[in-house]
Amino acid sequence: MKNSLAFLILFSVCSSLSGQTLINDKAIVAQQERMVYKQWDQDKFYPEPKRLLGIPTNPMWYSTWALHPDYPDLDRRPLSAAGEQTQRLGLAAAMQISSDYYKQHSDTLKNLANAEMARISGALSxxxxxxxxxxxxxxxxxxxxxxxxxxxxxxxxxxxxxxxxxxxxxxxxxxxxxxxxxxxxxxxxxxxxxxxxxxxxxxxxxxxxxxxxxxxxxxxxxxxxxxxxxxxxxxxxxxxxxxxxxxxxxxxxxxxxxxx
CATH class of the missing domain: 1.20.1270 (Substrate Binding Domain Of Dnak; Chain:A; Domain 2)
Incomplete structure (x- = not known):
């Protein structure tokens, strides 16, 4: 009986030590939403500065955004209108169009060459x-x-x-x-x-x-x-x-x- 009780106590302690606590940080959530699928919302940069007479008074804001004051002013989403992923997709589309053009041009040259060969070939005379x-x-x-x-x-x-x-x-x-x-x-x-x-x-x-x-x-x-x-x-x-x-x-x- 004592051994069973000791085992249950030990199991409870180990479970509490290895368990994970869910952290719901709204600043992290807002950053994830901005960078993944939602619009670049300048009103959701946490922690907020809490200005007094136009001067930020929140020390947490200073530790987070003071070194990057221009970060909220620029849309940094990869899929934004000027985002890196949008540019890559646009470049890929342009390269595909260019490739299709060269392929069409190559096919045209091939068809012309085949027609010319058929016109002058002795095998088809x-x-x-x-x-x-x-x-x-x-x-x-x-x-x-x-x-x-x-x-x-x-x-x-x-x-x-x-x-x-x-x-x-x-x-x-x-x-x-x-x-x-x-x-x-x-x-x-x-x-x-x-x-x-x-x-x-x-x-x-x-x-x-x-x-x-x-x-x-x-x-x-x-x-x-x-x-x-x-x-x-x-x-x-x-x-x-x-x-x-x-x-x-x-x-x-x-x-x-x-x-x-």
């Missing part, structure tokens, strides 16, 4: 509307010159053109144009320059095809004349106007000099 609507069809013979060389031509003419080198002349010229055509489609350049290259290649191709067709026609005429002459020599046919036929043969022979 096939998407050009003018190329799709006109030049792709006009320059199609350059995609496969061999298959279009003797379309609808007899084997005799083919053999004659091959033996006399005319076919090799056609292949060399068309291969050169095909190489230029591939450069025009694949290299990076201005759209107008690319279109001009297409047009020049098309004109050169038409000139070569015109000459090639002329060679084919003249070869066919030459072979036909040879056949007719052989038949005449063999007595299979008789020419009604031998003089005219001789003149015609001479003209054909003169024109076919370009085939050799």
């Amino acid at each position: 096939a998407t050009d509307p003018l190329y799709q609507l006109y030049y792709k069809k006009e320059l199609k013979p350059l995609d496969d010159p061999d298959s279009n060389a003797f379309h609808g031509i007899s084997q005799e003419v083919v053999a004659y053109m091959t033996d006399h080198g005319a076919y090799q002349w056609y292949l060399n010229n068309m291969a050169s144009l095909s190489e230029r055509y591939e450069f025009a489609r694949s290299l990076d350049m201005e759209r107008g320059q690319r279109i001009l290259m297409y047009h020049r290649i098309m004109l050169d191709m038409r000139d070569i095809l015109k000459k090639w067709q002329y060679k084919l026609d003249m070869s066919a005429n030459m072979l036909a004349f040879r056949k007719m002459n052989d038949r005449k020599i063999n007595g299979e046919i008789t020419l009604s106007y031998p003089t005219d036929e001789v003149e015609r043969a001479k003209r054909i022979a003169n024109k076919t000099q370009v085939l050799k």
